[in-house]
Amino acid sequence: MPSSPIRKLVPFAESAKKKGTRIYHLNIGQPDIETPEVMLQAVRAYAEKVVAYSHSAGKETYREKIVRYYEGLGLKIKTDDIIVTAGASEAISFTMNSCLDAGDELIVPEPFYANYNGFSVAAGVQVIPVTSHIEDGFALPAIKDFELLINERTKGIMICNPSNPTGYVYSRQELQTLREIVLKHDLFLFVDEVYREFCYDGREHVSVLSLSDLEQHVVVFDSISKRYSACGARIGYMISRNAELIETAMKFAQARLSPPGFGQVAAEACLEVPKEYLQDVLSEYNDRRQTLVEELRKIPGVICPEPGGAFYAFAQLPVEDSEHFCRWLLEEFSFEGATVMLAPGSGFYASQGLGKNQVRIAYVLNSEDLRAAMRCLKQALEVYASSVEEKGIEKTSG
């Protein structure tokens, strides 16, 4: 399994820190938003004497609360449709292991969340990319692009909606298109909906669970990590109305005994989180998004489609090799004592050579820091351009 370009940057960030340079971390999806107090309070009030295994599918009481959360979204699921997991990560692993055999293929629009690669390697599954394009804001590729890739080894399609890394929110029409492909070719449809609550400008999030006739095809991945800024609790879950699929996934769930116990206690308090919490968080991210896009678009040569959801923007920079540029930012550049850490775009593509002038920017800092980070980036791009011209600096990244 190859190292991701993001990971390769870590040692350079360490050395920048050692030099006393402040780093604006826009490279990872770790929000600075506070976890709801009611969830932390639930953990602080832990009263059990023995920290025992929970049910392998997760605490029954927690699964009932998940059912109620989905009821609130107008979606009907049962506790038996849910397996609680160590983050959405484990849900993806269980699903790949349950639905695909080694050598089977899964079509995924690229750029996609780089960690999907890790789970597919572990499951022996081939991720087959279908390329989406910055020109149309990373919309769903055309149906013919999917059909060109479908063969007897193809077992499913996986999307992230809203998308990490592009922030794209799939329309009802696009999901209907996927529904048709899936029914026509009898495929699974895996949808990562962990950013569901983060849709901006009145965009509607359409859950794949609301589409008809897909009971046997759909698995949804969900998590408290981003919604409630509780990444470290490691609580996610998979949902499927396909009983046979759940039965198979339960065998993997049973092998690892149970999901994290304390995290489930925190997660179970989700329903008590005041409505205002998510409204405030959404409003905060929306401000940051507008700030980021506005500032980015002021920089000559930068192209940034407006992200409709999640908390990422995927932008094109006026550089040839963003991996080299991102390393240079950490190794050689600082402006007013600070620099910026971004995620090189190529790490989100499976197709060789794509995304080389792109970066993912996570807007997980407050608007003031974002503005400072963008001033820093603007300055950096100017210096970088002249360095490249003047010194012909080494472009091959390690």
Place this chain on the structure above:
Amino acid sequence: MPSSPIRKLVPFAESAKKKGTRIYHLNIGQPDIETPEVMLQAVRAYAEKVVAYSHSAGKETYREKIVRYYEGLGLKIKTDDIIVTAGASEAISFTMNSCLDAGDELIVPEPFYANYNGFSVAAGVQVIPVTSHIEDGFALPAIKDFELLINERTKGIMICNPSNPTGYVYSRQELQTLREIVLKHDLFLFVDEVYREFCYDGREHVSVLSLSDLEQHVVVFDSISKRYSACGARIGYMISRNAELIETAMKFAQARLSPPGFGQVAAEACLEVPKEYLQDVLSEYNDRRQTLVEELRKIPGVICPEPGGAFYAFAQLPVEDSEHFCRWLLEEFSFEGATVMLAPGSGFYASQGLGKNQVRIAYVLNSEDLRAAMRCLKQALEVYASSVEEKGIEKTSG
């Protein structure tokens, strides 16, 4: 992946409970021992505002404490040799995925912990059993038995020491034998040492980390689950001095982002657990062990080697098919309003047909309940024998 015989019993246990029958649960390794107060207190004092991802290898501060715990055992490891995981389960998964390719073989003495099957299926690894025998207390099989199984696909040997399910504690001599096999054939040696602290009658636990020249070969699995009765926290770890192996395993660790956060907070308090805690727990388990073995040996036709460690006994019963008997115990039997739930032996063997008259008994109940459970079992075996004779009851289990 086939359902384990233990899992198959669950619905019958449910129906026994519905009839109001008390069940003595000796089927699973969920102790009734209280988690140390200092660990619970650490979680209750959680003061972070954002429940953030930890390092993918686990909190640096926690890994330092693991290093100090091992120092206390006279074993020298570094924080970089450790990856903290969601229970030892995830450590086993990472290790299998890192060290073996699909189709590779791992030799495991049987009977073995049934969940190893789940992890090997997920990793595409073939578990090749080498049979140990009740007659010699499930000692390490002869070296020739191992060598008969070694071929070009063999990549490693895995043992559990002290053993779940047999309670066997491997001697220094046996570990030296394994060391020789491993060096001669250049194999990995994976050792599950989660029951390390539970050795009775002055038996010494020899960690495989203390053997020379095995730095490149050994991975140890460890966990707080049993030691501190904190199964639900889901905190374990893998240890290896093989830097390349750790580097590969880290890619799987990074794909799932981080181990459970709150669980790490509890785990980090381990070093503050008073020495008396483990001494008391050991003494309690030792009492139970003696009670169990004494009572079991009073039952005609029962053979039970003395378990030297962990909290399991693996016994032979005077029945033809323990899977049927265990189901019958739940479905049809009760004595003084109670029955016993045991784990059928066959589930711990990979070889077809072995262990059919054996059961694993976890002594996770207090001595009084254990005595009552054994009276119940004695009575049950009598009734069962006469039912079989009289009615010729159906012996094929579901």
